[in-house]
Amino acid sequence: MTVSDVYHPPLFSIAPMMGWTDNHYRTLARLISKHAWLYTEMLAAETIVYQEENLDSFLAYSSEQHPIVLQIGGRDLENLAKATRLANTYAYDEINFNCGCPSPKVSGRGCFGARLMLDPKFVGEAMSVIAANTNASVTVKCRIGVDDHDSYQELCDFIYTVSSLSPTKHFIIHSRKALLSGLSPADNRRIPPLKYEYFFALLRDFPDLKFTINGGINSVVEADAALKSGAHGVMLGRAVYYNPWHILGHVDTVIYGSPSSGITRRQVLEQYQVYGESVLGKYGKGRPNLRDIVRPLINLFHAEPGNGQYKRRTDAALLHCTTLKSFLDEVLPAIPDFVLDSSVVKESTGREDLFADVQRLLPPPYERESQNHRKRGESLPTKPVTRDEE
Structure with missing residues (x-):
């Protein structure tokens, strides 16, 4: 398969x-x-x-x-x-x-x-x-x-x-x-x-x-x-x-x-929180740390109401929060509920005529190497015999 x-x-x-x-x-x-x-x-x-x-x-x-x-x-x-x-x-x-x-x-x-x-x-x-x-x-x-x-x-x-x-x-x-x-x-x-x-x-x-x-x-x-x-x-x-x-x-x-799955950002964050708490410090002290785990979330509310305040709160929260739950509890009040609880509905923009x-x-058109080789009377490249790399 x-x-x-x-x-x-x-x-x-x-x-x-x-x-x-x-x-x-x-x-x-x-x-x-x-x-x-x-x-x-x-x-x-x-x-x-x-x-x-x-x-x-x-x-x-x-x-x-x-x-x-x-x-x-x-x-x-x-x-x-x-x-x-x-x-x-x-x-x-x-x-x-x-x-x-x-x-x-x-x-x-x-x-x-x-x-x-x-x-x-x-x-x-x-x-x-x-x-x-x-x-x-x-x-x-x-x-x-x-x-x-x-x-x-x-x-x-x-x-x-x-x-x-x-x-x-x-x-x-x-x-x-x-x-x-x-x-x-x-x-x-x-x-x-x-x-x-x-x-x-x-x-x-x-x-x-x-x-x-x-x-x-x-x-x-x-x-x-x-x-x-x-x-x-x-x-x-x-x-x-x-x-x-x-x-x-x-x-x-x-x-x-x-x-559409209909998933909301609140639901995404609830699932991500479970993941984040499970891996925090998994490979030793500070590996990964909270900042590592939070980094992908920074742009989750791009161009949405409250995004600027959310990012400012993120910077402050990372100075003292020790768990992903405490971090989210501190930063999410910056985001309106209607943003957190809506699924993806905004039209995606871009150039259809790109x-x-x-x-x-x-x-x-490419003049294939095979033609060049034939003109010169050379042999074509062949696939190498697979070697045992053990």
């Missing part, structure tokens, strides 16, 4: 975000949406390997979080293999390999993340190693290019090489290139221009693969527009984090066609 037999397909995913998509945030997200696919923060393979005796604090999650994807990063094949085997105990539905993070800590000293797009043969080998050590599906998250290596041809070379050398059949494409020198990760999400035409050209040129679009999509309306334009899936990141109720609250109905002109901007 495959994950597609158990869960709805990954039409909508929440992006892996360092410091944000931790166990606490994913718990809140799942209370609001039953079908959105959740991603962990990126975990370096070395972290998993070196923390073998303490894996629960990094990899454990509740069964309600399915479908859930573990994102790992790294460049050492032996550590990638061992990390994958160690993660098997936790039964993630997919394992995603990070080839898109532009952080200097990752792409510089770590020599992985977006920098790996410059070495597609290694990525293909890494994906084969990961796949050989798990029964979960394997996927790659990448950019459309790196620095001056940003042509559509080079992007296609990367996709073709990785998919030819490994079982990878699904790519999550952040539709901006990464600039590895001179830009912060935040600027890399804002300054390089979006090139949605590259993403939609991949749909045309690789009909046997699946592609999820990421970058610059800020609402369920825009996610729905991407799906209607042909994307196999849509991934949102910070937009969901900053406005979880009014985005995730529409995912199940708009994206998946399910009836991709209206993309087809006329498509680059010329």
